Amino acid sequence: MAVTVWDHPLSPYAQKVKIALREKGVAFDTAIPGGIGVGGAAGEFVAANPRAEVPALVHDGFGIFDSTIILEYIEDAWPEPSLLPAAPADRARVRMIEEVVDTHLEAVNWGLTELRAFRRGQGPIEEALSTRAGEQVRGYFAWLERELGNRQWFNGDDFGWGDLSAVPYVNGSVGHGIAPAAGSRLADWLACANERPSVRDTVAEVAAVAASGGMGDVAKLLEQGLFKREYRDHRLEWMVKSGGLEIVSQGMAKGNIRFTPDLA
Template sequence: MVIVYDHPLSPYGQKVKIALLEKGIDFQAVMPDAIGSGNTVGEFSAASPRGEVPALVDGDVTVFDSTIILEYIEDRWPDPSLLPTDPAQRARMRMLEDVMDTHFEAINWGLSEITNFRRATGELADTMMANAADQTHRWFAWLEQELGDATWFNGEHFGWGDLSVVPYVNGSVGFDLAPEKSSRLGQWLERANQRESVQQCNQAAAAVAFDSPAVSLEQVHQALEAGLFKREYRDHRLEWMVKSGGLSIVEQGLAKNNIRFIEPFAVDTEDS
């Protein structure tokens, strides 16, 4: 049985699960203990030395990083293919994924830092949320241009490009930032959310966020303030925070020791 270490709210994890579901591959989704704290250990830590979800375990094979996992899935189970046949279009799907994983993801992540983890309040929060809304709508315009008149980002069939976009746009909707329903992007989103693979991910996310959260956001906030829970500020997220007005948030997080960056991977020296 394929194992996917995952958190239902992770758009990176949703990408992987949608791909497996579209290909009809059985898998077990496992939420690691202490996910997001920076203190992950055990089998998950071995599979994902960055302490991030998703990570995939297929027998003796372990793969981390959602993009590399998607590539592994496509190589391991090539039918049905999730990529177009044309090399240029295949490259376009991968570029689309990269934009969503970096520039777009950072906006939703930043909004969560403000609204869920209360990193900013008052005028600073208002300014940063306004910046996020402006950025989101500008990316919506770009996505609509990329979609054009096609049914799917992949073309005639749902695929790599679509599963790379839908978790992030749904994330924006959760912050009351949605594409116009009558727009091409809005109509695409409605179609994508009707797919069984996407519905399963949406239901799993809703179950964690609304139906039966194991830990309340207030408890997480308290742990954050105490430095027991550390949010990851790597790469695109740090860039977003600084350019959107949150440099003071980074400084405060460093002072409180409740943000983290990737450390060198641990090495087992027992047999060396």
């Protein structure tokens, strides 16, 4: 059995896949695709994922893309221990949690990275967008806290799909200086989740990137046209609805943003 995850340690979508595999006890290798930062990915990676996005999972030569579909494949291929609750309603609940963090909280964290790491929109627009992002993250934290309720885990009594989906994004917000309120149930959940070996090992890979200098001066690379950020659906929506249309227009004019490639 050969399992490879096409990965970037900073991708929360890839992080949740690796956490799932580690929870299942499935051994895997990782590979970081070349050329992805400028929209020039090719070869085996694009054969596995023609959208040229991480993650992609290759199992015995069969490629799967889209992190949610990958999680479903992992659950089908290695059913024990199950990552989904037993009751249909609870299964739907954790899948809805995944959908919200994948398409809403991810977009806010990504937007903050655009502003802070890639230094787009300096001055008043950066201040306004950062303020709005902070309000949005705290709103999603409140929603997550309500979804957690009195449960130990989002899944219920056991760590699972809802938890591994949420933890990369909540950790991402913490990395931007926006943490769950001290003493809140969400803060307690996050502390417990980060102690799990599957999460701890995945977070350590993120820390290793930071310790090595991260991705260099990405803002300079962006300005030189050597890096292009992908503005896909929910990210573009966040930037526009939050007041950053000017940033999108400037990025398109400079050619340093990209969209999902057409399939051929």
